[in-house]
Amino acid sequence: MDRARIVLKPKEDLRLRAGHPWVYDNEIARVEGEPGPGAEVEVFDARLIPVGSAFWNPNSKIRARLYSRAFRAADEAFFVEAFERALAWRRRFFDPERQSLRLVFGEADGLPGLIIDSFVGRALPLDGGGAAEGRWVSAQFLSLGMEMRKDRVLAALESVFPAAGVAERSDAPVRRFEGLPTRVGVMKGEVPRRVAIEENGLSFAIDLLGGQKTGWFLDQRTNRKAAAKFASGRRVLDAFCNQGGFGLTCAANGADSVLAVDASAEAVIAVSHNAAQNGLQDRVRAVEANAFDFLRELERAKERFGLIVLDPPAFAKNRASVEGAHRGYKDLNLRALKLLEPGGILVTCSCSHWFSRERFAAMLEEAARDAGCRLRLVEERTQDLDHPIVSGYDEARYLKCLIVEAGERL
Numbered sequence: 001m002d003r004a005r006i007v008l009k010p011k012e013d014l015r016l017r018a019g020h021p022w023v024y025d026n027e028i029a030r031v032e033g034e035p036g037p038g039a040e041v042e043v044f045d046a047r048l049i050p051v052g053s054a055f056w057n058p059n060s061k062i063r064a065r066l067y068s069r070a071f072r073a074a075d076e077a078f079f080v081e082a083f084e085r086a087l088a089w090r091r092r093f094f095d096p097e098r099q100s101l102r103l104v105f106g107e108a109d110g111l112p113g114l115i116i117d118s119f120v121g122r123a124l125p126l127d128g129g130g131a132a133e134g135r136w137v138s139a140q141f142l143s144l145g146m147e148m149r150k151d152r153v154l155a156a157l158e159s160v161f162p163a164a165g166v167a168e169r170s171d172a173p174v175r176r177f178e179g180l181p182t183r184v185g186v187m188k189g190e191v192p193r194r195v196a197i198e199e200n201g202l203s204f205a206i207d208l209l210g211g212q213k214t215g216w217f218l219d220q221r222t223n224r225k226a227a228a229k230f231a232s233g234r235r236v237l238d239a240f241c242n243q244g245g246f247g248l249t250c251a252a253n254g255a256d257s258v259l260a261v262d263a264s265a266e267a268v269i270a271v272s273h274n275a276a277q278n279g280l281q282d283r284v285r286a287v288e289a290n291a292f293d294f295l296r297e298l299e300r301a302k303e304r305f306g307l308i309v310l311d312p313p314a315f316a317k318n319r320a321s322v323e324g325a326h327r328g329y330k331d332l333n334l335r336a337l338k339l340l341e342p343g344g345i346l347v348t349c350s351c352s353h354w355f356s357r358e359r360f361a362a363m364l365e366e367a368a369r370d371a372g373c374r375l376r377l378v379e380e381r382t383q384d385l386d387h388p389i390v391s392g393y394d395e396a397r398y399l400k401c402l403i404v405e406a407g408e409r410l
């Protein structure tokens with residue numbers, strides 16, 4: 001096979017050799033041959049020593065994404081190997097046959113731009129008939145290279161970890177940086193309107209095609225459990241609750257009451273539905289509101305909570321928006337601290353890679369200073385292990401979850 005060759009400028013291979021998979025447009029000295037959009041190319045450093053194989057995208061600032069450190073084709077066998085590797089890692093910590101989890105986490109699993117979430121549960125039919133057990137998959141194709149290899153991806157998935165149906169959730173905004181339109185639909189088999197999955201002993205009805213992202217935020221699984229450890233006997237506020245992951249886990253673990261808030265009407269309906277499914281409706285109330293305004297209203301009404309969860313969407317989508325994000329996070333965290341009763345627990349998250357751990361800690365320091373209370377660190381947490389954090393590719397590390405106790409007034 002005659003593949004085009006990409007020759008890098010001096011030293012531009014160093015980051016790649018440490019594990020990073022992206023080649024930016026300004027790092028390339030020359031292109032030998034005429035690779036088409038999405039083509040497989042061979043990458044060499046400035047001394048012409050091989051670096052690996054990559055997907056080419058002439059329309060993206062990320063011109064090439066390495067998928068292998070060898071010269072090889074991204075054929076079905078390549079995807080089979082990659083999926084088997086990804087599955088082997090998950091088997092160390094999870095039971096993929098019985099648990100919903102992220103099977104492929106893009107670059108961190110050596111598959112640039114491919115996300116595959118696997119949901120194990122019961123299909124919920126609308127007519128109230130029998131519910132079938134099964135496994136369904138929600139996939140995001142976020143790079144041109146992956147977009148053009150969907151057939152191989154599906155075939156390899158079928159042989160490594162077959163699912164009853166595959167939902168495509170290629171509606172992530174990052175697709176536009178790859179020059180790709182958004183697309184949502186059933187790619188293979190059948191995808192039920194709702195799937196009831198189990199997490200931390202609770203049942204959640206999720207919507208693979210219509211829910212946010214892939215339908216459920218799997219990355220917070222263990223953080224929900226960690227938060228719920230402190231719920232007993234407390235009044236809980238779950239801000240940015242989505243379908244109630246944190247709030248319902250708290251309610252099931254002894255919270256006196258849970259007030260959940262989200263700006264999405266569908267999410268709020270899902271919280272109430274999920275509360276009822278788990279027999280927790282008496283303790284859970286879900287409200288559709290802008291959390292910033294809602295927290296302000298609660299403050300005005302002098303409401304107090306024993307446990308508050310803050311899990312907002314990513315405020316910093318890139319380096320340029322970090323300062324604005326800092327103000328947003330601080331505002332939110334300050335309000336939450338003011339709403340906490342003495343000895344109350346704050347579970348505060350940021351899912352933005354660009355907003356670093358150091359930044360996040362500094363932001364919380366500022367909020368504590370302004371709130372005039374001493375915080376004690378209870379736990380410093382991150383995303384669950386099905387979203388692996390790998391060396392050389394810092395973008396993989398994105399979720400921060402700090403659990404702190406609001407101590408004495410200063």
Ligand code: SAH
Pocket residue numbers: 212216217220239240241242243244245246261262263264267289290291292311312313
């Ligand atoms: N805590 C959730 C995940 C939260 S994702 C879980 O455990 O699964 C972020 C959520 O914030 C989304 O559900 C989104 O609808 C909501 N959201 C975004 N902006 C908001 C705002 N200004 N006020 C309230 N909710 C908001």
